[in-house]
Amino acid sequence: MTLRIGMIGPGGMGKAHIERIHTVISGGRVVAVSDVNPDNAKAVAEQIDGTAYATSAELINSPDVDAIMIASYGPAHKPDVIAAIEAGKYVFCEKPLAPTAAECEEIMAAEQKAGKKLVTVGFMRRFDASYREMKKILDDGEVGEALMVHCAHRNPTVPEMYTWDMAINDTAIHEIDTMRWLLGEEFVSARVDKPKKTSLRFEHLQDPLVLILTSESGVRVDDEVFVNCQYGYDIQCELVAEQGVVRLGDQELVHRADKLGRRNRLTMDHNQRFGQAFVTEVQEWITAVSQDRHTGSDSWDGYAAAVVCDAGVAALTADGEVPITMIERPALYA
C-alpha cells in the first residue's frame, strides 16, 4: 500500500524530499537510492534503512521500486527519465527536465511510445496556495482576461559560481513555468533588459536583469531577476487583468510594531517561502501515482521551459527580442 520510491542522486534537494516523505507526507517511502558517488548512495541508504543500487538503471528496474524520483544534476536526467518510462514507472524529475530542448523531445518521444504520461517535473510553485488562489481567480473569470504580469524573483545573495545564464536557467525558470501554467498559453518571444548593476555582486554578473516574455495572445510578462538584493527571498507576482489586479499576499505569519516600525519578517530562502508547496507537490504526486494517475507538470512543460530558457539565454546577448519556436504539441500533452 505504501509507494516504494527509488531516489536517484540525492543531494540537498533529494535529501529534503526524503525527509519530507518520511516525516510529513502520507503514503510513500524512499526504499532505494543510487548515486554517481556510491558512498553517498550508501550513506543515504543506511540512514533510511534502504537499499543502495550500484547504478540508476538497476534501481529503476528493481521489482522492489514502484516509482522514481530524480534529483541528480540536470545533464544526467535524460537517460534515467527514459529508462523509467521504458520500465513503465512514474518518475518525478527535479527541474530542469533536461538542459536542452532536444533532450526533452527525446523524453517526449519515449513517453509517447509508452502511450501514457509518466513524467512529472518538479515545478513546485504550482502547488503554492497563493499562486493557486491567483490562478483560481483568473480561471473563474473574476477579473476578466489577463493582460500583463509583473514578477520579481529576488534572492539575498548568490555565490561566485553563479553565472549569467543561471539567472535564466535556474532562477527565471520558475516564473517561466508558473506563468505558462497561470496563463494557460505559450510564450512566443523573449527579451532581456539590463538595468544598472548592483555594486554588491561578483563582477562578472549582470544583476539585476529583467526578462520580458510575450505570450501567444499578447500577454506581457516581466520578471525582475535580482539575486543579490540583500534583504530577503522575495517572490512578487502581480497579475493585471481587464477588471482588476491580483497580487501574491505578504506571507506574513505575524506583524509587529517596535522601534524599527510596523513590520513583518521576510523569508530568506525558497525552503522557507515554498516549504509547504514542496510538501504539497510531493504529497500530490505520491497520492496520484498510488492511484495510477499523472499529476503536476508534464514532459511538455519541461520541454517548453527548456525552449523558453534557451530563448532567454540567447536574449542575454541579443539586441532586442528573440523569437520562441516550439514543435507542435503532441496529442499526449493536449
Next chain:
Amino acid sequence: MTLRIGMIGPGGMGKAHIERIHTVISGGRVVAVSDVNPDNAKAVAEQIDGTAYATSAELINSPDVDAIMIASYGPAHKPDVIAAIEAGKYVFCEKPLAPTAAECEEIMAAEQKAGKKLVTVGFMRRFDASYREMKKILDDGEVGEALMVHCAHRNPTVPEMYTWDMAINDTAIHEIDTMRWLLGEEFVSARVDKPKKTSLRFEHLQDPLVLILTSESGVRVDDEVFVNCQYGYDIQCELVAEQGVVRLGDQELVHRADKLGRRNRLTMDHNQRFGQAFVTEVQEWITAVSQDRHTGSDSWDGYAAAVVCDAGVAALTADGEVPITMIERPALYA
C-alpha cells in the same frame, strides 16, 4: 512501523482526522473504530478497511491498536481516556478533555499512577504557524514581558442550539488554552462584559461578549467573543509587551484590487483558518507517539482549561470578577 490508531466516536472532527491521517500525514493509519452508534462504527470501518469494535474498551485494549484518538462527545471522554492510560497507550483526546474539573482530576490521577504523560488534548492553535511565531518572539525576549493580550474570536453565525455557556466552553476555550500556552502562566480571575447585542442573532443569546482574564503575574487578556459577526471567521490576537506589540498576520493568500477596493478574502470557518494547524497537530502527535514521546497539550492543560471555563461560565451571571482556584500542579506536569 506505521502507528496503528484506534478512533473512538468519529463524527465530523474524527472523520476529518481520519482523512488527514490517510491522505496528508506520515506514519499513522486508523485501523479500528468504535462508536456509541454501531452503524456509524461499521460504516467508517468499512471505508477505511479497518475493524469496528463493539465497545471502546475492546478497541482500547486490542493488541492491534497502538494508540487512541477520541473524538466522541465531551461527557463521554473520561472513561475512555482513563482506559487508554491504564492500557499504557498514548491517547489524543479532542477538547474538552472532560466537561468538569473533577473528571480532569480523575484523569490526572490515573496518569500519575501510570507515571507517564500519555494524554494529549486537541488544542490545535498551538500548532498554528502564526501563533507559534508570536510565542517565539515573546520567548526570545524580543519585545520584553507580556502585559496584555487583545483577542477576538468571531464566527459568521451560530445555530439556534448554541447557548450562552457555549460561548465560553466551546468558543473562548480556544483562547483560554492558547493564552495559557503563550504566556506560560495560569489565570487567577475571570470577568465577562456584556456589550450591546447584535440584532442578527437568536434572541436568547448574549452576543457579543467580552471575557477578561487576569494571569498570575497580572497580564490582562481580553477576548471578544462574537459568534454572529456575519462577515467571516476572524481570529485576532494582539500581544502587547513592554517594548513592542505583535499581531497575528492577515492570513491572506493573495490580495486584489477591483471595484470593491483593495481586498483579500477572509476565512469562513475554523477548517479554512486552522486547516494546516490540524495537520501539524496530528502529524506531530503521530511522530512523537511513534518515538514514545509525549507532545502537545497535556492533562493539566485540559484540567486548567476546564477550571477557567467554569469561572468564565460563572462570570456570565456574576457581578464582577470570579476568582479562579486550581489544585497544586502535580509534579508530572511541572
Next chain:
Amino acid sequence: MTLRIGMIGPGGMGKAHIERIHTVISGGRVVAVSDVNPDNAKAVAEQIDGTAYATSAELINSPDVDAIMIASYGPAHKPDVIAAIEAGKYVFCEKPLAPTAAECEEIMAAEQKAGKKLVTVGFMRRFDASYREMKKILDDGEVGEALMVHCAHRNPTVPEMYTWDMAINDTAIHEIDTMRWLLGEEFVSARVDKPKKTSLRFEHLQDPLVLILTSESGVRVDDEVFVNCQYGYDIQCELVAEQGVVRLGDQELVHRADKLGRRNRLTMDHNQRFGQAFVTEVQEWITAVSQDRHTGSDSWDGYAAAVVCDAGVAALTADGEVPITMIERPALYA
C-alpha cells in the same frame, strides 16, 4: 476679510496654531496676544508683528480682535471663555474646556444667555480623515449598528511629572470625545482595569491601564492607555458593528523591505500623526467663524468630556464600575 484672531496663553500648542494659521491656513491672522507672563506675550507679539495686551480681558474686548483662541493652562480657561462669550466673539478653546464639570456648566450658562453657540473645543481627532471615514461608514449604515469599539492610545514615553489621573484627563480624553462623536451618544458608566505594569516607567504610574466605557445604548468601548510603550505614537481604533468591523488605516507613507523586514515607519508623536487634523480643525474654524457659523465640538462636548473624565479618574481607585450622570442637555446643544 481676514479674521483677526487674539491668542491667549501661547505655549507650545498656541505657537503651533499661530504657525499653522500664518503659513498653511487661509483666511485668518493672529494679531493680538496676551499671557500671564507678559514677556512671553511681548515676544510672541513681536514675532507676528502683532499687539501684546496686558490682560486677556483687554484682548478679548479689543475692537481689533474678531475671534479668540485660548491655549492657556486648563484651570485658566473659564473666565476667558466666558468673557469671549459676553463679548459676542467666537472662541476656540484648547481641551479641556475647563477642568471641572461645574465650570463647564458655568460656561454653558453664559452661552445660553448669549443665545448662540460661540465656543469650540479643540478636539482635533474629529478632523482626522481616517476617523471621519470611519464615522461616515457607520453613519451611512454600511456596517449596521455599532456594538463595541476597541481603542488603544500609545505614547513612546512620558516624563516623571505625568501622574495617574493624566492618563484619563490628558490622554484618554481624546478617545472619550472621539467616541462620543463617533457613536453619537453619551456614556453612562466607566471602569478602569489595571494590567501588569511595564517595568519601563516611573514607579508611581499604573501603565498601561484600560478604560472601559458603556454608552446609553450599551455600546462597549475599551481604551488601552499605554504611555510608555517605547515603540511609537500608535493610535488604534476598531469599530465592531453588526455586519462588519472598521479600523483606522496604517497611516503609512511608504513601506519598504530591507534587512529588518517589510516595514513602515510609525509616527512618534501627536503632531506627526494628527498634524493634518490640526490644520483642518483650525481651517474649518476660521472658515466657519468668518461666515458667522459654529463648527466642531461645542461647550456641551467640553462638559461631557469633563464628566466622563471625572468618572474615569474615580474609576482609577474605585472597585468596579462608576456611574456617569449628566445634567439634562440644554436645548442650545440639541
Next chain:
Amino acid sequence: MTLRIGMIGPGGMGKAHIERIHTVISGGRVVAVSDVNPDNAKAVAEQIDGTAYATSAELINSPDVDAIMIASYGPAHKPDVIAAIEAGKYVFCEKPLAPTAAECEEIMAAEQKAGKKLVTVGFMRRFDASYREMKKILDDGEVGEALMVHCAHRNPTVPEMYTWDMAINDTAIHEIDTMRWLLGEEFVSARVDKPKKTSLRFEHLQDPLVLILTSESGVRVDDEVFVNCQYGYDIQCELVAEQGVVRLGDQELVHRADKLGRRNRLTMDHNQRFGQAFVTEVQEWITAVSQDRHTGSDSWDGYAAAVVCDAGVAALTADGEVPITMIERPALYA
C-alpha cells in the same frame, strides 16, 4: 502682504487652484483673471470679486498682479510664460510647460536673459508626502543606490477623445517628471512595449502600454500606463535599490472587514489621490514667491519632460529604443 495672483485660463484645474487658494491656503488671493473666452473670465472674476482682463498680456503686466498662474491649454502657454518672465513676475504654469522642446528652449532663453528662475511647472507629485518619503530614504542612503523603479499609472477609464500620444504626454508625463526628480538624473532612452489590449476600451487605443526609460547611470524605469483599468485610480511606485526596496503606501484611511473581505477603498481620480499634494504644491509656491524665492519644478524640468515625452511618443511607433538627446543644461538650472 497677501500675494495677488492673476489666473490665466481657469478651466477645471485653474478653478480648483482658485478654490484651494481661497479656502485652505495661506498668503495668496486670486485677484485677476483672463481667458480666451471672455465670458469665462468675467464669470470667474465675478465669483472671486476680482478683475477680468481682456488679454493675458494686460493681466500679466497689471501693477495689481504680483504673480501669475497659467492653467490654459498647453499650446497657449509659451507666450504667457515669456511675458511673465519679461515682466519679472513669478509664474506657476500647469504641465506641460509647453508641448514642444523648442518652445521650452525659448522659455529658458527668456529666463536666462532675466537671470533668475521665475517659472514653476505644476508637477504636483513632488509634493506628495509618500513620494517625498521615498526620495528622502533614497537620498539619505538608507537603501543604497537606485537600480530600477517599477511604476504603474492606472485610471478607471478615459473618454473616446483620449488618443494614444496622450498616454505619454498627459499620463506618463507624471512619472517622467517624478522619476527625474526622484533619481536626480536624466533619461537617455525610451521604449514602449505593447501588451495585449483590454477589451474594455475604445478601439483606437493601445491600452495598456509600458514605457521603459533608462537613465544616465543605467537605472531602468518601467511605467505601466493602463487608463481603462476599471477599478480605480491606482498609482504604484516601487523603487528597487541595492539594499532594499521602497513602495508607496496604500493610502488607506480605514480598512474594514465585511462580506466582501478585508478591504480598503481605492481613490478614483487624481484629485482624491493627490488632493493634498496639490494644496502643498500651491502653498509652497505662494510662500516662496512671497519671499522672492523659486520653488518646485523649473523650466529645465519642463524642457526635460517635453524631450522625454517626444521620445516616448516616437517610441510608440518605433521598433525598439529611441535615444533621448538634450541640450546642455544651462548654468541657471544647474
